[in-house]
Amino acid sequence: MRDFHRAGRSTVHADRGICATSHPLAAMAAIDILKKGGNAVDAAIAGAVLLGICEPQMTGIGGDCFALISNPGDGQVHALNGSGRAPAGLDAEQLRAAGHSKIPTEGALPVTVPGAIAGFETLSARFGRLGLAASLAPAIDYAETGVPVAPRVAFDWMEDAPRLIGDARKHYLKNGAPLAVGDLFRAPGQAEVLRAIAEHGAQAFYTGEIAADMVGALRANGGSHTEEDFAACQADWTIPFQGHYRGLDVVEHPPNGQGTIALLMLQMLAEQDLSGLDPFGAERVHLEAQIARLAYDARDRLLADPDYMADTSRLHDPAFARELLNQLDRQSAPAGIQSPREAVHQDTILITVVDQDRMAVSLIYSIFNGFGSGLASPRYGILLQNRGAGFSLEPGHPNEAGPGKRPMHTIIPGMAKRDGKVIMPFGVMGGQFQPTGHCRLISNMVDFGMDPQEAIDAPRAFAIDGELRLERGYDASVRTELERLGHRITIPAAGLGGAQAIVIDPDTGRLTGASDPRKDGIALGY
Incomplete structure (x- = not known):
């Protein structure tokens, strides 16, 4: 139970519907859609698209x-x-010949x-x-x-503004400077685009004047993009992957996202006895760092567009998890995962919605790095993602950049099931951290009995590039013990990631929402 002597936030409880996301205006918009008779899909799209205006550096x-x-x-996910x-x-090959060892994160x-x-x-x-x-x-x-700029958005805007190039500076700076808390951000060009989509559908975005605006910006900055590339775009329905963790079924999106890595980590963690561990202690941090190193190494070797992977199921195969566990060394401090040659991001939004019929949605939406590629279309101000920086330039790698391929993605929505019923749509933002974040959130709830808000609030750690990033929520004694184990500790400027979750009580159907205080957001219900 929450300690009401300490600062924090309570879980949100409702019967008819809940939205949890990273900005209050988007959560309210989603609830308004539900009240007007929409379902969780209608509401999730409404909140997500609005988040592109509330948090333009993210999505x-x-x-x-x-x-x-x-x-x-149909009872399916x-x-x-x-x-x-x-x-x-x-x-x-042309990129390698031009001297690139990896795809740049900025420009076309x-x-x-x-x-x-x-x-x-x-x-x-x-x-x-x-x-x-x-x-x-x-x-x-x-x-x-x-939209008035919120505090965490202003922090990120200041950090990411140097990435803005050319016309993007006109659309996303105020008198040449980042917007600050309380400044009003308007995007009339995007309003025009959205009205066209509302009237004519997605074809209005992928063809005609809007597509020409985006393609023109890309061609002017050395891109090979054509209007035909945009006109060919389509979304695909796929079959999610499912893993098991101590009586809980965890559902993740299949590749080209890294949801399989979250399942791989959970399978490795399920082989460990955590019953005697302090949930906020050094031993748990140390163990998770070891497991992450093994799982992420597998990701960087194997994960890609599923059309180019030899075996999409291997990454969440329990036998593969046991194979990796043979390399586990709980005594020495791992170097942590290494940033792959492909770029990874920290900027994403995640929205979860459950409606009165108990349709549940976990939707994640991103432009990759802060302000994406830094390029925006001149007329409409559409920021263009730099997701292609997730490709490899290693010859023969399954994730090697190529025409028409989808790059390896870091963003992953999640759901949890028990006894065949969905009991929690959830997600944890934060670039490479996301599989680790999924694993820790699930473990916090299953192994240590935390409610969803406690599980989200709990301090986080992430070993990467030879350092262990440790949030300030850990006690000083934990830091000392981790340093004794050989970890090089750093304190990140901002918290690690951001999470959203909604629990559906399998007996009563009652809803419990939680939202990460590391962001500006909130869980709202009715």
């Missing part, structure tokens, strides 16, 4: 999305892949076709109730009238 219509949808009508592909002109070279709008249309058409236009209405309104 936007120039990015990609993935979603998991639990449909009470469905996976939507709304990630775009590389342009037909992308050539890894890392830009893949934005898949989110195709994803939202596909999702709405199959499972929505009100139609795509109704879901876009809140974002159109706020893009025209403006």
